[in-house]
Amino acid sequence: MLGLTLSSTAIALVQAAAPLAQPVPSDQDDAEEDRIVITGHVIEGLDLLAGASVVEGEELTRNLEPQVGDMLAQLPGVSATSFSPGASRPVLRGFSGERVRVLNDGLGSIDVSNTSADHAVTIDPLTAERIEVLRGPAVLIFGGQAIGGAVNVIDRRIPRTDTGEPYHFDGFFQLRSADDGSALGASLDVELTDGLYAHLDGSWNRGEDLEVGGFVLSDALRAEALEESATERAEGNIEEAEELAELANLRDVLPNSGFEQWSAAAGLGYVGDRFELGASVSLFDTDYGVPTRPGAHHPHEGEEGDEHGDEEGAEEEGEELVSIGMRQERFDARARVYLDGFFESATLRLAAADYTHTEFEGEEVGTVFDSNGVEGRLELKQRDRDGLHGAFGVQYYHRHFDAVGEEAFLRDNRSSSIGLFAVEEYQPGALGVEGALRLDFTDHESGFFDIRRDYTAVSGALGANYEVAPDGTVGANLSYTERAPSPEELFSVGPHIATQAYEVSNRDLEVESSVGGELFARYEGRGVAVRAALWANWFDDYIYLADTGLEEEESELPLFEYRQQGADFWGVEFEASAPLWQDGRWSLEGDVVADYVRATLADGAPVPRIPPLRIGSGLTLSRDALSLRGEVEHVTTQDRIASFETPTDGFTLVNASLSWKPLGERSEMVFILQANNLFDVTARRHASFTKDFVPLAGRDLRVSARLNF
Numbered sequence: 001m002l003g004l005t006l007s008s009t010a011i012a013l014v015q016a017a018a019p020l021a022q023p024v025p026s027d028q029d030d031a032e033e034d035r036i037v038i039t040g041h042v043i044e045g046l047d048l049l050a051g052a053s054v055v056e057g058e059e060l061t062r063n064l065e066p067q068v069g070d071m072l073a074q075l076p077g078v079s080a081t082s083f084s085p086g087a088s089r090p091v092l093r094g095f096s097g098e099r100v101r102v103l104n105d106g107l108g109s110i111d112v113s114n115t116s117a118d119h120a121v122t123i124d125p126l127t128a129e130r131i132e133v134l135r136g137p138a139v140l141i142f143g144g145q146a147i148g149g150a151v152n153v154i155d156r157r158i159p160r161t162d163t164g165e166p167y168h169f170d171g172f173f174q175l176r177s178a179d180d181g182s183a184l185g186a187s188l189d190v191e192l193t194d195g196l197y198a199h200l201d202g203s204w205n206r207g208e209d210l211e212v213g214g215f216v217l218s219d220a221l222r223a224e225a226l227e228e229s230a231t232e233r234a235e236g237n238i239e240e241a242e243e244l245a246e247l248a249n250l251r252d253v254l255p256n257s258g259f260e261q262w263s264a265a266a267g268l269g270y271v272g273d274r275f276e277l278g279a280s281v282s283l284f285d286t287d288y289g290v291p292t293r294p295g296a297h298h299p300h301e302g303e304e305g306d307e308h309g310d311e312e313g314a315e316e317e318g319e320e321l322v323s324i325g326m327r328q329e330r331f332d333a334r335a336r337v338y339l340d341g342f343f344e345s346a347t348l349r350l351a352a353a354d355y356t357h358t359e360f361e362g363e364e365v366g367t368v369f370d371s372n373g374v375e376g377r378l379e380l381k382q383r384d385r386d387g388l389h390g391a392f393g394v395q396y397y398h399r400h401f402d403a404v405g406e407e408a409f410l411r412d413n414r415s416s417s418i419g420l421f422a423v424e425e426y427q428p429g430a431l432g433v434e435g436a437l438r439l440d441f442t443d444h445e446s447g448f449f450d451i452r453r454d455y456t457a458v459s460g461a462l463g464a465n466y467e468v469a470p471d472g473t474v475g476a477n478l479s480y481t482e483r484a485p486s487p488e489e490l491f492s493v494g495p496h497i498a499t500q501a502y503e504v505s506n507r508d509l510e511v512e513s514s515v516g517g518e519l520f521a522r523y524e525g526r527g528v529a530v531r532a533a534l535w536a537n538w539f540d541d542y543i544y545l546a547d548t549g550l551e552e553e554e555s556e557l558p559l560f561e562y563r564q565q566g567a568d569f570w571g572v573e574f575e576a577s578a579p580l581w582q583d584g585r586w587s588l589e590g591d592v593v594a595d596y597v598r599a600t601l602a603d604g605a606p607v608p609r610i611p612p613l614r615i616g617s618g619l620t621l622s623r624d625a626l627s628l629r630g631e632v633e634h635v636t637t638q639d640r641i642a643s644f645e646t647p648t649d650g651f652t653l654v655n656a657s658l659s660w661k662p663l664g665e666r667s668e669m670v671f672i673l674q675a676n677n678l679f680d681v682t683a684r685r686h687a688s689f690t691k692d693f694v695p696l697a698g699r700d701l702r703v704s705a706r707l708n709f
Contacts, residue, residue, distance in 0.1 A: 086288025095148025
């Protein structure tokens, strides 16, 4: 849903990218109140993070989904893996997995969502205060794993603001028709004594099997099922033929797509004049169904009985529903000291997490994944002197991962990395220059294969922007980024049912390197906001899963191998908003969003799962605290595909919403009545592994409310 109201958000985006020393235009009413500063816990307000979008307030409420990936898919340059309603990760500029970092308050989610598309992200969107999407070359400050961008979900679990209130309460409620779902969330911040705050929050979100807009299977899969049905019927296998025909004609409801997730947290924080100190403990728990591709084969089904297994037993086992039960316990700590002299402040962030998830086939345990990780980050923020300011820091990460079971394609391994980074900005006048450097030392060790690999990665970026007018800025960024291969790319061997492939790693993978460039232009004045970006990445030794054209004998799955070759990515992003009409207290605003990505391997083959051209527009009619919004999003057909992919039909979604802020326009309290996918069309995201049998939601009526006092 194109829930981004660009009349306010795009203006804030422009202001967020402006240097802190730059005055706010005098012709912008209440501009100081609208100002949004990118936090990132690294370089607050630096223009190097120009490729940033912020979702908060009413937009955050309107776009709420169970997983953070689906929440952000309306933003320019953003799509989602959309494996199922219970598992979805962001796709930024066509990049996903190891090339997109998902952060919780500046540190990684410390889960295994990057290892497979069917693994959920352990960040509950219900707890988010705001979500920042960071794109462009400067995101290298988060490491080479963020070459596609980073998503930073910010919450209040560690209090770090002196609110001046004895307590603050936030509550959320939602009802949805498409999955007969409901969500509840609440948080409470209490001042225990002068500067000492306590925080509590809890959330619960559930949904039944998802209603979809038409046939569950894509046209290609339906044709395949109907052809097999005709073959079975011709051979006299009437029962099998009818089952296949029933599968081909399955529509309206997506089986085994329900979910239930909840989270809870407690935090304590002290906010003083000279230092801040706080910590929190949190728990994330989810159970969700994993829709299975028709005809998907679980390789261990035939282990008992004869060489090919007992057909009757295999049939019965094949009917078992696959689900995932996931749980993460996490500890976070934060300390900031305000300094005199060259550095303005020093900030330390630490997080440790104990993660496990179990994949079930019916009631039977299939594979168990365990991960224990810790991440820390120390940042020294440089005091602004004559327009020169920046930050220096060091980051540490360690993870121990193991999986046990028939489909454990990645076994016991340990990863450690240390990163050093520096970011500087100099903008005394209309011309500004930014630079960033990062050095990463990474060590991967496989206990299963008794192999160790060490990597050193060097990355850097240089950018410039020029204020062509009080309301307009143009700029360019250039970067060189290196990324060490991940344990999944180095050590995975075995059947991976989520991708329906037998994956074979490559222990000889080298560092992946990329040269990136971006040209951007921004304009903001009197309610009009425009941002356009043209970007490109040229890879050496791009790491990807290649279709070998062979089949692994035991699992009967297609054989895929990790390989490296050059690759070129480029794309465009555009967003704009403007007032169209005003009459007294009534006003009408319009906005538009568009993005496109094209990616090609050196051998001329398309990179798989690249989102196609997308164009969206919206109109918002407002009167005081009441606003009525209509949106249209058109996604074109994607037929530029890799050898193992199928084309994805284009679609057009129409959405509408009515918002009311009973305490006034500036209040955070809001009630929203909305209808998504009004015409109940069938929509599939090309970036999804499961697009051919997991369409997006059909018509979805929602009632949402966010309360605070």
